[in-house]
Amino acid sequence: MTTQPDQTAEPQPAPGLRLRGMTKRFGSLVANDAIDLDIEPGRIHCLLGENGAGKSTLMNVLYGLLQPDEGEITVDGEPVRIGSPKQAMAAGIGMVHQHFMLVDVFTVAENLVLGREGGALLDMRRARRTVRELSDRYGFAVDPDAVIEDLPVGVQQRVEILKALANDARFLIFDEPTAVLTPQETDELIAVIKSLRDEGRAIVFITHKLREVRELADTITVIRRGKVVGTAEPGESEAKLAELMVGRSVNLTVAKAAPATEGDPRLVVRGLSVTGPTGVPVVRDVDLDVHGGEIVCIAGVQGNGQTELAEALLGTVPVSAGGVELDGTPITRLTPRQRIDLGLGFVPEDRQRDGFVGSFSVAENLVLNHVTEPPYASGIGLRVDRIRAEALDRVAEFDIRTQSVDTPVSALSGGNQQKVVLAREMSRPLAVMIANQPTRGVDVGAIEFLHARLVAERDRGTAVVIVSTELDEVIALADRIVVMCGGRIVGIVPANTSREVLGLMMAGVSADEAMRTAATTTEDVNEVIT
Structure with missing residues (x-):
């Protein structure tokens, strides 16, 4: 049954x-x-x-x-x-x-x-x-x-x-x-x-x-x-x-109209060291030259001294040894304000904490670094009409999506907040541009725009330094790549260096040893295939 x-x-x-x-x-x-x-x-x-x-x-x-x-x-x-x-x-x-x-x-x-x-x-x-x-x-x-x-x-x-x-x-x-x-x-x-x-x-x-x-x-x-x-x-x-x-098509490649021109060194760093709050060195004996007309990307796993190096170049953290020159002028003892006046542009790692004042309007944030100077100030008063006119130009040029230049920056999306910071820094002649994690928290469409602007700044003869933990970004933008580990520069390599070599260097392996290791691995794989 x-x-x-x-x-x-x-x-x-x-x-x-x-x-x-x-x-x-x-x-x-x-x-x-x-x-x-x-x-x-x-x-x-x-x-x-x-x-x-x-x-x-x-x-x-x-x-x-x-x-x-x-x-x-x-x-x-x-x-x-x-x-x-x-x-x-x-x-x-x-x-x-x-x-x-x-x-x-x-x-x-x-x-x-x-x-x-x-x-x-x-x-x-x-x-x-x-x-x-x-x-x-x-x-x-x-x-x-x-x-x-x-x-x-x-x-x-x-x-x-x-x-x-x-x-x-x-x-x-x-x-x-x-x-x-x-x-x-x-x-x-x-x-x-x-x-x-x-x-x-x-x-x-x-x-x-x-x-x-x-x-x-x-x-x-x-x-x-x-x-x-x-x-x-x-x-x-x-x-x-x-x-x-x-929600729209995006160009994922970075267009460079021409190779780096590599003019004279505009940023020269010698023996730079920084000691952290606990007394432990976080940047160790860094030597670096960045030429006008090139992008140097500093790669590494987060927490290996890249942020402290960038902040030391701006002057917001003290150096324990070494020095920095900008266009031949020693700036190690200068204030951040004085360095900015000499042509240093800076995009901080944390834009919300260090990049803008959230309660201030878009217009006010776009002139923060020169708000007390002509043409934005006259005597002890601000020229509001001039500030607004400048803001309207920058909003159009940098495609900042905002209802008004009077809108508080805190009301903008992350990508548009970053555009405000970048527009402020690039609205004046620069000798050196330092951008720390320039596209963190930014959508793919805004990344496309920000990358194009950084390349355009390089093409104007500015020495551009980009600190990024995003290896895709480093490979896409760099003319040369500096790899840091443990506060030291492990090596400086060409932009076409393989991911495998860069990864080994990010773990502390020297450039020469990383290249040998990568070559050996490739040979072993080829033997298996054949």
């Missing part, structure tokens, strides 16, 4: 994590607008979008760091309420944060048990064993007794992953995980993420880097201004993905 299947049985819900109608508001700003998302086991789901698009906000809601105003979350078809990270972990959700959630003075094992204390005594022996087992399983090579502050950033990120895996997370969120990694560390992380997917875990990978999306994604969802604006296949071109991100 054959038993017939029960036709009335309800279908089993598909395994996975579902978000429906997720909405998060901050006052009048709708950061997430009725977002639907399916996160499936055994797949890598890339959330693609520019900084400020709402990607991280959505994942912070999913992980319980923020509470939604509307929407529902289900796990394997069952509604769940996630009011805290602890509840997220209980639901099988783990998150690897862009800014590590580690206690620097604790060991790896101690960080692993944080939030899981079961009483007066902690099972540190079990925590150490878990670190070793997971580390061996994924090839992490992490010592459970190592103190976090003594570990390189790449290893610290592995500790973040270990924390999520120790909680047996089925759903893993990676929020901009490659922001502080060398190219080699990025490749290692990508291999780990793929292995986690192959084990059946569901991965959410948040990024704005098109190269990584095409390398990793099984599914791509594009978010723009808090809304899902489309999905894409992993095989889509970078140009198509960029168009989805910003």
Whole structure:
């Protein structure tokens, strides 16, 4: 006798994590607008979008760091309420944060048990064993007794992953995980993420880097201004993905009408050293010449002295040794104001803190560095008509999207805020232009414009120095590349240097050794192929 299947049985819900109608508001700003998302086991789901698009906000809601105003979350078809990270972990959700959630003075094992204390005594022996087992399983090579502050950033990120895996997370969120990694560390992380997917875990990978999306994604969802604006296949071109991100076609290459002219040295740095607030040297014996008509990009993993070097050139941090000349004039003892008057332009790393006054209007910010001088001032009064006329010209020239030149800069988007800073610095004759992370937090369309303006400044004979942790930006803009590690210049190499060599140098390998290593690796690969 054959038993017939029960036709009335309800279908089993598909395994996975579902978000429906997720909405998060901050006052009048709708950061997430009725977002639907399916996160499936055994797949890598890339959330693609520019900084400020709402990607991280959505994942912070999913992980319980923020509470939604509307929407529902289900796990394997069952509604769940996630009011805290602890509840997220209980639901099988783990998150690897862009800014590590580690206690620097604790060991790896101690960080692993944080939030899981079961009483007066902690099972540190079990925590150490878990670190070793997971580390061996994924090839992490992490010592459970190592103190976090003594570990390189790449290893610290592995500790973040270990924390999520120790909680047996089925759903893993990676929020901009490659922001502080060398190219080699990025490749290692990508291999780990793929292995986690192959084990059946569901991965959410948040990024704005098109190269990584095409390398990793099984599914791509594009978010723009808090809304899902489309999905894409992993095989889509970078140009198509960029168009989805910003809503129009974007030129992803930097056009240079001519090679660098390389005139006389305009910025000369000799033996420059800077000591940090704790008494530890953060810039060590830097020698550098930057010629008029060239772009020199300073590359390196964040925190290797690039920011302190840029600030020392402006004069906002004291130098402990060495000196700087601008067009032959020693400026080491000059104030930032005096350096600006000699033709130094500066775009700071943190525009909101150091680049503008948010409550001031666009017009006022565009003349901040010369507001007390003619033609913007007369005696003790300001010439408001002249300031407004200058602002209207700069807004048109730099395509600053604002309702009015009287609009507070704080009301503008990140890209337009950066355009205000750049327009102010480039509205006068410059000898040297220093731009620290010039496109951080800026959408692809604005990046295209800002890059073009930096190249135009170089073509006018200005010596341009760009500090960037974005290797794509460095390769696209540079006429020469300076690589820093541990506060020192590891080497100065041509713009066509390979990513592999640059990555090795960013880890502290000398230029000659990095080139030999890269050449040997290429030979080994060719032997395998043949």
